[in-house]
Amino acid sequence: MNTPSAPPGITVVIPHLNQHNALARCLAALDAGTQKPVEVIVVDNGSARSPQGVVNDYPWVSLIHQPIPGPGPARNLGAARAQGDVLAFLDADCLPDAHWLTHIAAHMARDPHRILGGDVRIERKGRRLNPATAYQAIFAYRMDRYIAQQGFTGTGNLIVHRKVFDAVGPFKGLHHAEDRDWGQRATFAGYRIGFAADLVVYHPPHTATGLRLKWDRQLAHDWTRCTGLGGRIRWAIKALLLIPSPLCAVAEVVTSPRIKGARNRVMALIGLTSIRLYRAQRMLSLLRGHDPERLLHRWNRIDLP
The missing domain is CATH 3.90.550.10 (Spore Coat Polysaccharide Biosynthesis Protein SpsA; Chain A)
Incomplete structure (x- = not known):
């Protein structure tokens, strides 16, 4: 046609x-x-x-x-x-x-x-x-x-x-x-x-590893904007609040029109919890002196299977 x-x-x-x-x-x-x-x-x-x-x-x-x-x-x-x-x-x-x-x-x-x-x-x-x-x-x-x-x-x-x-x-x-x-x-x-x-x-959806690499890059960028004692304190508070935050998202997962089925909603909660705990861990590691350049350069594009 x-x-x-x-x-x-x-x-x-x-x-x-x-x-x-x-x-x-x-x-x-x-x-x-x-x-x-x-x-x-x-x-x-x-x-x-x-x-x-x-x-x-x-x-x-x-x-x-x-x-x-x-x-x-x-x-x-x-x-x-x-x-x-x-x-x-x-x-x-x-x-x-x-x-x-x-x-x-x-x-x-x-x-x-x-x-x-x-x-x-x-x-x-x-x-x-x-x-x-x-x-x-x-x-x-x-x-x-x-x-x-x-x-x-x-x-x-x-x-x-x-x-x-x-x-x-x-x-x-x-x-x-x-x-x-x-x-x-x-x-x-x-x-x-x-x-x-x-x-x-x-x-296409990222794999679990791909998601972590994506957040590594994002956190490395965000860290460059975190300056001074006040910025470090806000960063630490945000990292700690991420740990219980999946509980606050339960209602959104249960009612979201973007996904169907009870099993898939449970999977979404598992994925959400995993990635937010990972983000919290990475944010706290940056506070402890982890080099953000190492997070940034882990990021790269690879072809999808």
Whole structure:
């Protein structure tokens, strides 16, 4: 079936690091959408093996290389090379919904100066979820809350006009939580970030190990903002409050529409308890002098099986 082309003003930017299988699925999902991509830029960030063989299947994809480590610099280079007026940032391990580009075009035609954060949902295979997947199905990627409460959205499903992106400035590097930093700079500059529930992408669940590595990176970033005695005291209090906090989340787990079945809700509670106890332990270890650089450099992208 022939599908109409997406407006030429949209460029999809995808940072990539050692995720060849995931990238292939991502590009295939874009190709199967109701609007074909016109320009997609894959920015490889130092993969052990080039993804050239993956991108060769699609004439609308170009591959460039960013030697500076970190998804922020990779996205910056992609934005600099983009021809479109609208930048659609997507992660290599995300699967865009079939109508993703169609809805982007409609939103940006109505209000090109608005920054949009889309809905990121956990991709599920089967009805019986393990603790890590069940936990993420409820608590991961709640972009609507990030936007409303913290003034940022995730860069794995971020839509912005080039002029707005240039005005806010580039993403920061690996030693920063680049999505939060960029979004809060945009909010401080007076730009409005809106949640677009119809801009849906699906993210594969992290394994339990992957979740811990993700939190290692996040905590290393947060630690850099924890300064002075007052900051250390607040950090310690937060770490200690994490220990009993799963009890306060029982009602949310039981009533959440994001998950179904009593067994899966029990799995979600187990996953929640595990990851919050891990976070508390890591936070207390940083207070005791653990080097945050060791946590940061444990983080890396590996391909999904």
